[in-house]
Amino acid sequence: MVEMLGTREMYGDTLVELGSENEDIVVLDSDLSSSTRTSKFGERFPERFFNMGVSEQDMIDTAAGLAASGKIPFASTFAIFATGRAWEMIRQSVCYPKNNVKIVATHGGITVGPDGASHQCMEDIALMRVLPNMTVIVPADAHEARAAIRFAAKNRGPFYIRLARDKFPVLYSPDLDFELGRARVQRVGREATIIAAGLMVHEALKAIDLLEGQGLRVGLINMSSIKPLDRQAVLDAARTTGAIVTAEEHSILGGLGSAVAEVLAEECPTPMRRIGVRDLFGTSGEPQALLAHYGLTAQEIARAVGEVIGLKTGGENR
Amino acid sequence: MEEDRVAELKEIARQVRIDILKMLAKAGSGHTGGSLSAVEIVTALYFAKMRHNPERPDWEERDRFVLSKGHGVPVLYAVLGRCGYFDRKHFETLRQLGSLLQGHPYSGLTPGIEVSTGSLGQGLSQANGIALATRLNRKDCRVYVLLGDGESQEGLIWEAAMTSAHYKIDHLCAITDNNGLQIDGPVSKVMAVEPIARKWEAFGWHVLEVDGHRFEEILAALDCAENTKGRPTMIVAHTVKGKGVSFMENQVKYHGTVPTPQELELALKELQV
Ligand SMILES: Cc1ncc(C[n+]2csc(CCOP(=O)(O)OP(=O)(O)O)c2C)c(N)n1
Ligand SMILES: [Mg+2]
Numbered sequence: 001m002v003e004m005l006g007t008r009e010m011y012g013d014t015l016v017e018l019g020s021e022n023e024d025i026v027v028l029d030s031d032l033s034s035s036t037r038t039s040k041f042g043e044r045f046p047e048r049f050f051n052m053g054v055s056e057q058d059m060i061d062t063a064a065g066l067a068a069s070g071k072i073p074f075a076s077t078f079a080i081f082a083t084g085r086a087w088e089m090i091r092q093s094v095c096y097p098k099n100n101v102k103i104v105a106t107h108g109g110i111t112v113g114p115d116g117a118s119h120q121c122m123e124d125i126a127l128m129r130v131l132p133n134m135t136v137i138v139p140a141d142a143h144e145a146r147a148a149i150r151f152a153a154k155n156r157g158p159f160y161i162r163l164a165r166d167k168f169p170v171l172y173s174p175d176l177d178f179e180l181g182r183a184r185v186q187r188v189g190r191e192a193t194i195i196a197a198g199l200m201v202h203e204a205l206k207a208i209d210l211l212e213g214q215g216l217r218v219g220l221i222n223m224s225s226i227k228p229l230d231r232q233a234v235l236d237a238a239r240t241t242g243a244i245v246t247a248e249e250h251s252i253l254g255g256l257g258s259a260v261a262e263v264l265a266e267e268c269p270t271p272m273r274r275i276g277v278r279d280l281f282g283t284s285g286e287p288q289a290l291l292a293h294y295g296l297t298a299q300e301i302a303r304a305v306g307e308v309i310g311l312k313t314g315g316e317n318r
Numbered sequence: 319m320e321e322d323r324v325a326e327l328k329e330i331a332r333q334v335r336i337d338i339l340k341m342l343a344k345a346g347s348g349h350t351g352g353s354l355s356a357v358e359i360v361t362a363l364y365f366a367k368m369r370h371n372p373e374r375p376d377w378e379e380r381d382r383f384v385l386s387k388g389h390g391v392p393v394l395y396a397v398l399g400r401c402g403y404f405d406r407k408h409f410e411t412l413r414q415l416g417s418l419l420q421g422h423p424y425s426g427l428t429p430g431i432e433v434s435t436g437s438l439g440q441g442l443s444q445a446n447g448i449a450l451a452t453r454l455n456r457k458d459c460r461v462y463v464l465l466g467d468g469e470s471q472e473g474l475i476w477e478a479a480m481t482s483a484h485y486k487i488d489h490l491c492a493i494t495d496n497n498g499l500q501i502d503g504p505v506s507k508v509m510a511v512e513p514i515a516r517k518w519e520a521f522g523w524h525v526l527e528v529d530g531h532r533f534e535e536i537l538a539a540l541d542c543a544e545n546t547k548g549r550p551t552m553i554v555a556h557t558v559k560g561k562g563v564s565f566m567e568n569q570v571k572y573h574g575t576v577p578t579p580q581e582l583e584l585a586l587k588e589l590q591v
Pocket of ligand 1: 353439466470
């Protein structure tokens with residue numbers, strides 16, 4: 001049995017850890033602290049926890065003010081409300097003046113499930129990636145989430161970290177180190193490479209097993225650091241395997257797939273396919289059913305890998 | 319004594335108006351009316367109320383001022399320059415490529431600017447954040463924030479209004495530059511915000527009303543705010559947009575236009591240069 005661990009549970013625990021290590025850590029939430037697990041911090045450090053009520057814009061700007069006076073604010077709510085409702089506050093008051101605000105959003109992606117389209121955020125990476133000074137991280141398991149959160153606390157500047165509602169299989173050990181802008185090459189490939197983030201790293205692993213059965217050796221990169229992107233890792237994969245598939249629980253517009261396509265188009269044009277939500281809103285359903293409905297599955301990834309390999313012309317693109 | 323002090327402030331205000339008009343005329347664009355309506359408010363704060371040190375803009379114990387209506391930044395530049403936060407020769411470069419003085423306040427560049435504004439509605443929340451931080455740090459400082467009356471149509475202002483009252487941020491004092499005008503016309507016609515004093519009261523604030531061009535009233539209200547415990551204070555300052563230049567007063571047109579060379583000459587004459 002694979003061990004499952006929640007990234008948001010880990011967030012709550014990590015905040016408590018950070019709170020006892022550093023007095024300057026403060027936490028804000030917009031009436032979702034029981035869901036985001038910031039309530040754990042709130043119980044432990046009530047004087048450093050600010051529930052702002054249902055007011056995401058106020059939360060972000062208040063966090064900016066706290067940061068401007070030397071605090072290290074973590075601000076949390078669901079991904080769509082953090083990045084959508086408060087986008088311009090993040091732009092004007094967090095990113096432009098480089099305020100030391102850490103936005104950690106839970107409930108990213110389609111696996112939010114039965115709540116449906118209003119709560120399923122497929123746009124957050126695009127919205128955050130376009131902002132100068134912003135760092136964007138999508139951890140693939142709870143241990144990576146913890147490492148990324150601790151990294152954000154220790155390094156100045158605006159961060160966006162996307163967490164999920166559902167638990168993820170455990171991929172890494174608890175003592176994992178986080179290095180910004182450094183991809184995790186999970187497996188070196190021969191015929192193609194999958195570049196994935198978050199939940200889709202796990203689907204990609206299953207896809208690799210499926211493809212192994214067909215005699216294909218496919219590589220996998222966990223691109224948890226979406227901005228800054230590990231361009232070198234993308235280029236190395238393109239040059240050695242000559243075919244790329246990206247996979248993300250996000251719109252194919254503006255997210256990881258776009259970031260990888262930008263690098264490849266400019267520096268090493270390579271056959272590629274993007275797995276993601278194809279310019280659609282979500283809908284209610286159970287997470288697994290939704291992943292299948294929107295084509296975010298190991299089967300779809302494997303199919304896309306087959307397709308890009310077929311697109312390779314004149315053999316290896318070394 | 320008190321009279322001398324007011325006379326001194328009036329003279330500073332006159333100089334500040336001259337600097338505003340000159341820098342805007344030179345820049346060729348910018349916001350004249352809302353800079354002029356706030357001259358006495360900003361002058362009173364920096365020259366008679368706030369604890370601050372132009373030599374140490376990041377002094378931890380300083381009082382903070384947030385210009386939420388960021389388009390009025392010429393008045394703040396004029397005052398900061400006069401205090402010595404930067405050389406006044408920079409006034410001439412306002413809004414130009416490479417200038418220390420951006421078109422709207424930018425904390426990442428200009429000494430004395432605490433918060434980056436320009437997108438209306440965002441200053442009060444940030445002032446709350448600053449005030450919560452200074453409270454946690456056990457620093458005894460006060461936080462001031464200047465809002466526009468048109469700006470108060472932004473929903474975020476009222477989210478922030480709840481926050482200040484909920485967290486009993488009594489070392490925060492907001493001031494509304496209640497000049498009655500915004501870009502598209504009178505505030506009452508575009509989207510009424512009156513009765514503004516009663517709105518703030520209903521949100522749990524201690525509210526004072528003053529003539530925003532009379533130093534005696536502004537200073538008395540600022541002192542009263544400082545002595546008010548348990549809730550934040552809003553000073554509704556009744557002002558005249560374009561104040562100090564007869565042909566600009568109460569004119570919607572001068573919200574976002576600057577004096578022509580001829581107008582500048584006339585204006586400076588009125589200000590007895
Ligand atoms: C979010 C946002 N919307 C629109 C504007 C454009 N704008 C600049 S000033 C202004 C009117 C402001 O009126 P008021 O607050 O009364 O300012 P004052 O009269 O003091 O100049 C507007 C709409 C802006 N800067 N920010
Ligand atoms: Mg006005």
